[in-house]
Amino acid sequence: MSPEAGTGNRVERIRHARQFRRYLVQIPYFLVLLGLVVAAVLVLFDRWRRGAFVFGSALLLGAVLRALIPTSRAGLLQVRNRFFDVAVMASVGSLILWLATSIDPLGTD
Template sequence: MLGVLAAALIVLFDRWRRGSFVFGAALLIGALLRAFIPSSKAGLLQVRGKFFDVAVMTTVGAVMLWLATSIDSLGTD
């Protein structure tokens, strides 16, 4: 949650590419944690089954990182 909050704050300061990069990285870290933490201790990382949670967070995180690095900034950061 701290990574998502940090990404939101970065976006609020008009740094959308950096914010989306931080958000994607936070999702990948969340996927890694969900993969290795037992379900009884997963808390907010647990939405569905472990495989589904890890697959969706990894996919969305990778897409966010790809978007953050591939889209032209058009003069912004």
């Protein structure tokens, strides 16, 4: 086996590992996005209070993930610096949860 063949194989493995890492880093973002999609489906089927609750919970999950995951691995959850991201997601998520639980249902769910 020639040294060039071994080098080419190594380069291909490194390229594959980098591409896999690019997708792996986005898992927290996709978890939050999945929560937002579930919330949208609930609202679409006229379950707005449950949808708002899931939406607020997804934002709080995003805040917790952004606070715990290092910046190098935050992926698309990273918008600004860590403090700003966590503060905005936590405050908006808490506000939506408060609204979802405090508004009278008026016969709807």
